[in-house]
Every structure is written in C-alpha cells, then in structure tokens.
Amino acid sequence: MSGRVRILGVVIALAAALSLARAAAAADRASAPAADTPSTGKQEPLGEVTITAQRELARKVLKFVDQIAARENAEGLPRWNVPVCPLVTGLPKQDGELVLTRISEAARAAEVPLAGEQCRPNLYVIVLADPEKALASMGLKKRTRIFGQANESVVRHFIDSPRPVRVWYNSGMSDPSGMLPNVSQYTLDVFDPFAGYPMFEHTLPTRLSFNRIWSFSSVVLIVDKARLSTISPGQLAGYAAMVGLAEIRPEAHLDGAKTILRLFDPAPDSAPMDMTDWDHVFLKSLYATPQKSTEQRTEIAHAMARVLTH
16 A cells, blocks of 8 residues: 555656646746747738838838929929930049949939940030020020020029029920820820820820820030039039939928938038939839839839838
C-alpha cells in the first residue's frame, strides 16, 4: 500500500512539474519580441501614426500640384510631346553649359522626349541685362518667333512684368493620339463644353477624358541678369528645368513646399540648391499620367505621394 502511495506521489509531482513547464513556455512565447515569432505571411497593419502621416503628405502634395500646374484653356496640363532642344545664351560658357546639362538631365529623368545634339532649339533660356528694353525694342521677326500671334496687350503685360524669370509658353492642340484638327472637316458638337474649339470627328469628351490635349511647340525663358547676383548657376539650372518642362503658374502660392520654385522668394537663403525630390517626382508624374484624363492633377498627386512615402 505504501509503495502505491509513493508511486502516486511521484506521478502527481511529475504532472505538476510538467504543467509548470508548459506554463513557463507559454509565458516566454507571449513575452518574446514580435521578430522572434514565425511569419504568417500576412503584412502587419500600419500604425495609426503612419497612416495619418501619409494622409497629411497626400493632402500637401495635392495642394502643391493644384497651385503650380497651369491648365490650358481649362483643359489638361500641357507638356512636351516633341523632342526638347534646349539653348542657353547670355551666361559665361561654363555656366551656360551647366544649365544646359542640368535641363537635359532633368528631362531624361522625367522621360521627357529629348532631341539629339544637332537640333533646332525650341526651349530657350535667354539671360539679358535689361529684359524690358530688349523685349520692347526687338524686331517684328524676333517678336513673332517668341510670341506668335498673341494679343498685343498680353505681350505688353509679359514685357512689363518685374519677375526675375519671365516664361512664355507656346502650345498647340491635337487629339490624344497627336492628330491635328482638320478645319475643313470638323463641326462643333452640342456636347462640346468649350464652344468655339474644333471637335475631332472620331472622339468626344467625356467626364473622364478630354478629346483635346495641348503640347508645347516652344518655351522661352527671359532671365533678368541683375537678379542673379545671389543665385548659383546650379539653382538657375534647376529652376529653368522645372519651368521649362512644365507650365508653372507664375503666381503660385508655395506655402513652404520643398521646391526649387521658391528660388526667388523674399528669403532666397531658404531656397534649395537644386531641384528637390518633390520637383523631380512632379515632372516624372506629369509625363507618366494620361494627358487626356480629366483627373490628371489628382493622379499626379497620388503618384507623387506613393513615391515620396517610400
């Protein structure tokens, strides 16, 4: 009888020890770092702080795009659809070559079509000591080359502008495939919200797309040399690339955005030394999104937010 009691006691002791061991192991697993637990293949949900930060960035980016991106005739955003051939004049040779190189580099990075070395210029960066006098006194041929058939009052406003860099954009209209309108064949349609512009017979605008897109034929930057005393050639190059490859509103409210467009703010010391990530990603997104989309601005902002949060 006593032998059975001793055996029973041993069994009870072993069971208790085993139970304690299991409890200890469970406690160890519960307190172990998350990295030590086996992966289930499921992505852990983002924290509330991360999600809030991403939403805030998306809001800022959308505001940035809305502020800087100019639309043509209330439609889509114009851009280069023909190869860009930049020309820089009025700077010392070394500075001019730097500006030319940086513009070309920015174009390649954004996948803007870029012409070869032997090309006819269509993106001009012209540095002048007295822009108002030079523009006002130019001959009819040069005037027409820059301004085309623009209204005289519009041209005069451009000439009289006190901006350190004046930018004149010449753009033409085509359908989304690049076909030009045939005036002898088109008729205005009652569905056209922009009466007075030709409709392309094989396509109509919808709530999601335009039937016209706008492409640069030439862009002219007139730079006031007197305003460059505190500006480095690299900064000028970045600014010229940004406003030369996209139509930028001249009076955009930047609200502290991280962009080279702040170069001529009242506090130039706070301006970046070159194009920023925001600038590069904006240009890249501009040329990657469908130009005919009525939601192009929003698509650009979303694309920028995705890149900038990684």
